[in-house]
Amino acid sequence: MKTFDYTVTAANGIHGRPAGNLVKLAGTFKSTIIIKKGDVSNDLTMLMAVMSMGVRKGDTVTITIEGPDEQIAANAVEEFFKQNL
Amino acid sequence: MLKLNGTGASGALAAGKVKILHRYEPGVSHTISEDTDAELERFEAAKKKTLLDIDADYKKVLENSDEEIAEIFGMHALMTEDKEFNSHIKDVLYSMKTNAEYAVFITGKKFAERFSSMDDDYMQARAADVQDIVKRLIKNLTGSKNTIQEFSHKAIIAADDLTPSETVALPKDKILAFVTENGSVNSHTAILARSMGIAAVVGVGNKFLENLNDDDIITVDGYSGEVVISPDEEFLKEFNEKQQNEAIQKDLLYDLKGKETITLDGMGIKLFANIGSAEDADEALKNDAEGIGLFRSEFLFLDSNNAPDEQKQFEAYKSVLEKMQGKKVIIRTLDIGADKQPEFIKLTPEENPALGIRGIRASFLHKDIFKIQLRALYRASVFGRLGIMFPMITDETEVTEALDICKEVRQELLQEGISFDENTEHGIMIETPAAAIMSDRLAPLVDFFSVGTNDLLQYTLACDRQNSSISHIYKRNEPVIRLIKTAADNAHKNGKWIGICGELAADTELTKKFLEMGIDELSAAPSYILPLRKKIRNLSL
Numbered sequence: 213m214k215t216f217d218y219t220v221t222a223a224n225g226i227h228g229r230p231a232g233n234l235v236k237l238a239g240t241f242k243s244t245i246i247i248k249k250g251d252v253s254n255d256l257t258m259l260m261a262v263m264s265m266g267v268r269k270g271d272t273v274t275i276t277i278e279g280p281d282e283q284i285a286a287n288a289v290e291e292f293f294k295q296n297l
Numbered sequence: 298m299l300k301l302n303g304t305g306a307s308g309a310l311a312a313g314k315v316k317i318l319h320r321y322e323p324g325v326s327h328t329i330s331e332d333t334d335a336e337l338e339r340f341e342a343a344k345k346k347t348l349l350d351i352d353a354d355y356k357k358v359l360e361n362s363d364e365e366i367a368e369i370f371g372m373h374a375l376m377t378e379d380k381e382f383n384s385h386i387k388d389v390l391y392s393m394k395t396n397a398e399y400a401v402f403i404t405g406k407k408f409a410e411r412f413s414s415m416d417d418d419y420m421q422a423r424a425a426d427v428q429d430i431v432k433r434l435i436k437n438l439t440g441s442k443n444t445i446q447e448f449s450h451k452a453i454i455a456a457d458d459l460t461p462s463e464t465v466a467l468p469k470d471k472i473l474a475f476v477t478e479n480g481s482v483n484s485h486t487a488i489l490a491r492s493m494g495i496a497a498v499v500g501v502g503n504k505f506l507e508n509l510n511d512d513d514i515i516t517v518d519g520y521s522g523e524v525v526i527s528p529d530e531e532f533l534k535e536f537n538e539k540q541q542n543e544a545i546q547k548d549l550l551y552d553l554k555g556k557e558t559i560t561l562d563g564m565g566i567k568l569f570a571n572i573g574s575a576e577d578a579d580e581a582l583k584n585d586a587e588g589i590g591l592f593r594s595e596f597l598f599l600d601s602n603n604a605p606d607e608q609k610q611f612e613a614y615k616s617v618l619e620k621m622q623g624k625k626v627i628i629r630t631l632d633i634g635a636d637k638q639p640e641f642i643k644l645t646p647e648e649n650p651a652l653g654i655r656g657i658r659a660s661f662l663h664k665d666i667f668k669i670q671l672r673a674l675y676r677a678s679v680f681g682r683l684g685i686m687f688p689m690i691t692d693e694t695e696v697t698e699a700l701d702i703c704k705e706v707r708q709e710l711l712q713e714g715i716s717f718d719e720n721t722e723h724g725i726m727i728e729t730p731a732a733a734i735m736s737d738r739l740a741p742l743v744d745f746f747s748v749g750t751n752d753l754l755q756y757t758l759a760c761d762r763q764n765s766s767i768s769h770i771y772k773r774n775e776p777v778i779r780l781i782k783t784a785a786d787n788a789h790k791n792g793k794w795i796g797i798c799g800e801l802a803a804d805t806e807l808t809k810k811f812l813e814m815g816i817d818e819l820s821a822a823p824s825y826i827l828p829l830r831k832k833i834r835n836l837s838l
């Protein structure tokens with residue numbers, strides 16, 4: 213299992229196009245990827261669930277990746293967060 | 298004549314005939330279907346068609362280069378394919394044995410409610426996205442046709458609310474303005490209106506359509522949110538005058554918005570705005586301010602009977618920082634004195650309040666209130682580029698003391714694990730002659746200076762600007778110009794920047810002088826920004 217924390221710096225938080233692309237990216241891996249903010253957790257491949265978490269700038273989320281390709285997935289997802297969110 | 302008030306969602310004015318938009322409301326029947334596989338197939342076919350429809354709208358708006366709107370349709374496509382949304386529809390089909398229309402309808406309702414129940418205007422507007430894709434899906438399931446709206450002339454569109462697909466189906470060149478009974482400033486209608494530069498008022502309430510007929514004359518004020526049905530002659534005349542003035546201001550904007558503030562010979566200066574409330578930031582942006590040079594925090598304190606708590610302050614500061622999207626925002630800490638004091642701070646009446654406990658002096662006396670303000674400021678700092686500015690400084694011990702308290706607050710935040718922006722700037726007002734004279738010692742301690750010319754004039758000339766019998770003295774600004782020059786030289790010697798945020802900043806007679814001194818920033822009321830830019834772009838030094 214891989215895990216990392218990320219504090220969102222994007223002005224709009226996890227919304228709009230970046231949210232869409234994030235979900236698409238998460239869907240390309242075999243691993244299960246979970247996003248957690250506070251007490252709420254959701255599968256990162258579910259767009260509406262992720263959007264309805266209302267992650268705004270300044271919020272810290274925890275990403276957990278578990279599965280056969282977790283190392284590659286963790287690297288790619290973390291890189292995506294750093295570049296886009 | 299009937300006046301209604303909503304929320305101004307796109308700043309412009311419009312007057313004209315109205316066209317009421319009757320919206321397509323899909324009727325959904327609830328039937329039992331034993332053949333779930335067939336219903337699932339019908340749903341998949343409708344989904345395929347819906348994705349094609351969405352893609353067509355996406356391409357249509359992209360051609361008009363409305364990227365913000367296009368992105369909404371990109372989002373709709375992803376939402377239509379959302380795993381959870383689809384599996385919920387399947388679950389309903391299998392467990393309740395219903396027709397596909399009904400499964401889509403109740404799934405959509407559930408997902409829309411998830412957004413509309415959120416305590417966030419932006420997220421609430423996302424419920425309309427869900428409703429839009431649900432409408433499309435149901436339309437494609439029932440096979441009903443699009444109703445095409447006929448337009449014989451330009452009109453103001455009136456509706457209860459509009460979804461993105463309904464909005465883009467309208468002929469753009471025939472729309473004068475939008476007025477909706479519901480909706481928010483984040484709704485698509487509002488976004489589209491802003492991108493088209495036409496007026497929009499949202500949330501006027503249900504009295505609107507009730508009192509309206511097609512071809513009625515109405516006026517729409519997209520700034521104040523006022524909508525007037527069948528205005529009388531006098532009102533209409535005044536409104537038309539406002540429209541003419543707006544057109545002149547628009548021309549100025551058209552010429553100067555987004556242009557660099559730079560002289561003919563290439564000398565640059567930044568033009569910031571002075572604001573007194575979080576809402577004023579909109580006005581600043583509209584006039585193309587390059588930042589906020591002075592945000593007076595007093596309004597938070599003077600309007601309330603109790604000291605505003607940290608959260609309330611935090612939200613006000615955050616809101617301005619977010620609105621300014623990474624542009625610099627200088628917030629001045631509480632500047633009160635015996636002449637303007639809030640209910641909850643008891644300052645002893647003074648013989649001479651202008652020379653008494655005010656500005657930073659009051660903050661030192663009420664350190665608890667000062668620290669709460671600093672906490673709120675630092676917490677907000679992660680939402681943009683913040684500068685904190687202290688008023689009424691006369692010497693370096695005051696600066697050191699203020700900065701020590703700042704450090705104390707930052708350490709407390711660190712211990713509590715609350716993040717703040719390490720690059721937050723700290724600066725002082727130069728508004729006493731002492732500060733200007735001693736600026737060589739003050740400059741090394743701070744990140745910037747900002748000259749408050751109103752007080753600097755009054756203190757330097759020993760002249761009360763409210764006293765009209767000595768107003769001729771108040772006009773003698775040469776001594777103050779010399780003091781500003783001293784402060785500017787000392788700032789620059791120490792590699793610091795200096796701005797001017799008092800009324801002299803807006804005086805175009807002095808602009809050239811300020812540029813020659815190398816003043817880095819001028820901050821004035823929003824309406825002065827573009828006239829100043831015009832002046833500067835025609836100057837050479």
